[in-house]
Amino acid sequence: MKQLLNTLFVTSEDIYLSLDGENVVANRDKQVVARYPLHTLQGIISFSYAGASPALMGACCQRGVNLAFCTPRGRFLSRACGESNGNVLLRRTQYRVADDPAQSCRLARTMIFGKLYNSRWSLERTRRDHGLRIDGSQLEEASNTLQGLLPAVLEETSPERLLGLEGVGASAYFGVLDELILQDKQTFFFHGRNRRPPLDPVNALLSFAYSLLANDCASALESVGLDSYVGFFHRDRPGRASLALDLMEELRPCMADRFVVTLINNRMMRADYFDKRESGAVLLTDDGRRVFLKSWQEKKKDMLKHPYLQEKLPWGMIPYLQALLLARHLRGDLDAYPPFLWK
Structure with missing residues (x-):
């Protein structure tokens, strides 16, 4: 059975997300402001236009972590998707x-x-x-x-x-x-x-x-x-x-x-x-x-x-x-x- 883990909400509009080892790193003006272990997350929803690094998007897809991007006001923009789950x-x-x-x-x-x-x-x-x-x-x-x-x-x-x-x-x-x-x-x-x-x-x-x-x-x-x-x-x-x-x-x-x-x-x-x-x-x-x-x-x-x-x-x-x-x-x-x- 799937477990309910945490969802990381990025509400600051100037935060850029990247990957460092097994951690999600929140950056502002190229300075690290927070770190979150990726294995503890079920999803990441970013309300920032700054976006996320390709490495983080790839890691989320591989690990089944939902990574979604919305406008700062909450309108859905896109999701990072890897290979399709399940059989054809x-x-x-x-x-x-x-x-x-x-x-x-x-x-x-x-x-x-x-x-x-x-x-x-x-x-x-x-x-x-x-x-x-x-x-x-x-x-x-x-x-x-x-x-x-x-x-x-x-x-x-x-x-x-x-x-x-x-x-x-x-x-x-x-x-x-x-x-x-x-x-x-x-x-x-x-x-x-x-x-x-x-x-x-x-x-x-x-x-x-x-x-x-x-x-x-x-x-x-x-x-x-x-x-x-x-x-x-x-x-x-x-x-x-x-x-x-x-x-x-x-x-x-x-x-x-x-x-x-x-x-x-x-x-x-x-x-x-x-x-x-x-x-x-x-x-x-x-x-x-x-x-x-x-x-x-x-x-x-x-x-x-x-x-x-x-x-x-x-x-x-x-x-x-x-x-x-x-x-x-x-x-x-x-x-x-x-x-x-x-x-």
Whole structure:
């Protein structure tokens, strides 16, 4: 079983990463500022434009350490990839399934089922825990809408209609997401999803969380031998890790949305952690990113019982286990792909 190790987040924009023996070295102006043993790392995510040395990229690829590059504001740029893991037969099966609308829809609908199920459960948890502080009727209506969509999603055979059902569910869920925010509503409000750029603090946090989760999902898929760029729900597009986006659909409500709401409600996010630009864009400051990333890494260590495997494991292992279950299904070891259903 894969172990959950540390992830090194490089948030300073002027840090250049290099390799010295078995250590990752952080350099600023050609001066060493920190060293980290490579064998203790599961991944490195750099928010610096300075980049990394070819030697470090090669060592990360050889050792299976995920090395990803993002803009200082969190937009994913690229990943360092070595030789493909797994055998060619698994990827050939993946490509055949992706090219078959019926088979790809069969897989996609289980992932969308997981997304809508987890979205509904997130609303129900808020109704249960904070019933006196929210508009329960709005959450109940949205929850009932999501519940009503679940049987239709499982029976859908058309990719186009499945996309429509997912859109209805997303609209119902995001329509009441603002009710989940219980603190500092003057700063933290949600009036709809916007991105590229995000126009308010909540959307800035969501975009940052989605970028981190997508990178984790892409790394997990590659580690089990799948091609993260060939998806079943998200279709092929140059430069887009479509299968990583597929896998993260069922994980968004519980691993990203709920995490952002918890940060806000626990008063870990402040108004001065956001930078408002003349263009209208709202971006996390350096201090805001540090608080976010520290909490993100701590959240990964929290334990839960996997609903399918019935084993206790850290949150951070969920993308890897779901990728493993998907690979087993494609190999024929599982009759169907079991989505992650959060409780």
